Amino acid sequence: MEPHSWTLSVKEAIALQKTLAAQVRIQPLPTALKIIGAADISYCRHTGLLFAVIVSLSWPGLDLVESVHHACRVRFPYVPGLLSFREVPPLIQAYRTIRQKPDVLLCDGQGIAHPRKLGFAAHLGLCLGIPTVGCAKSRLCGVHESLTLRKGSSKPLLVKGEQVGSVFCSRDGVKPIYISPGHLSDIASSEWLISRCLRRYRIPEPLRLAHLEANRLRAEVSG
Numbered sequence: 001m002e003p004h005s006w007t008l009s010v011k012e013a014i015a016l017q018k019t020l021a022a023q024v025r026i027q028p029l030p031t032a033l034k035i036i037g038a039a040d041i042s043y044c045r046h047t048g049l050l051f052a053v054i055v056s057l058s059w060p061g062l063d064l065v066e067s068v069h070h071a072c073r074v075r076f077p078y079v080p081g082l083l084s085f086r087e088v089p090p091l092i093q094a095y096r097t098i099r100q101k102p103d104v105l106l107c108d109g110q111g112i113a114h115p116r117k118l119g120f121a122a123h124l125g126l127c128l129g130i131p132t133v134g135c136a137k138s139r140l141c142g143v144h145e146s147l148t149l150r151k152g153s154s155k156p157l158l159v160k161g162e163q164v165g166s167v168f169c170s171r172d173g174v175k176p177i178y179i180s181p182g183h184l185s186d187i188a189s190s191e192w193l194i195s196r197c198l199r200r201y202r203i204p205e206p207l208r209l210a211h212l213e214a215n216r217l218r219a220e221v222s223g
Contacts, residue, residue, distance in 0.1 A: 037102025038206030042214035052090035084123035113180035125183025132182030
C-alpha cells in the first residue's frame, strides 16, 4: 500500500509526482457500488497534528456505516501542489483499519486537475489501489468558461486545452465545486457519482460527514 518512500525533499517529491502520474489509470468507475468512502484531513496548528478521517456510507442510501481516523505529526512541509505528501500517509493508516473497504473513495482535493496531474485523490488512489474521485472547493489550475450557477450545470476544466475535470454547480446560486478523476475513474463517471451524493449542501454528503468528523477531532485537541 506504500509504493514509495515518504522521506523526500521538495525536488524529489516533484520528480516522483511526474513518474507516478504516468501510472494513473483513467477509466469509468465501477457500477456495482455498495459502499462509498470519503476522506478528509484537518490540521491543528497549535499541536502540529494531522487528523486523517475516512467515513464509509451505504450506497445509494448514504447512511453512515463506519468512521475511522488516524492522528499523527506533520512530516512534510506545506508546499502548494505537494499536499498529498503530508496527507496521504495518515490516510493510508486510517484506511488499514476499515472493516468494510469502500468501492470508491471521494477525496477533498484534486485528482488529475493538478499541474503535474497527481493531486491528492490521484496519489491516494494509486497508493491504495482503489478508485478515487477528487472533489475540491477551489481551483488549483486550469481554465473554464463562465458557469451558470444553477444546480447540475457544469463546464469542462481545461489545462493546455485538455479536459482534466469539470466545474460543477452543486446548489443554485452558490460557488461551484471542482471535480476531477483520481485513479481508476474518469470525468463523466466522477461527475455522475458526485451529483448523486448531493443533498442540501454545497459539498457531497460523504465528504461533508468526513469534514465534520475531522474538525471534531481537531477541536477536541485544540480545546
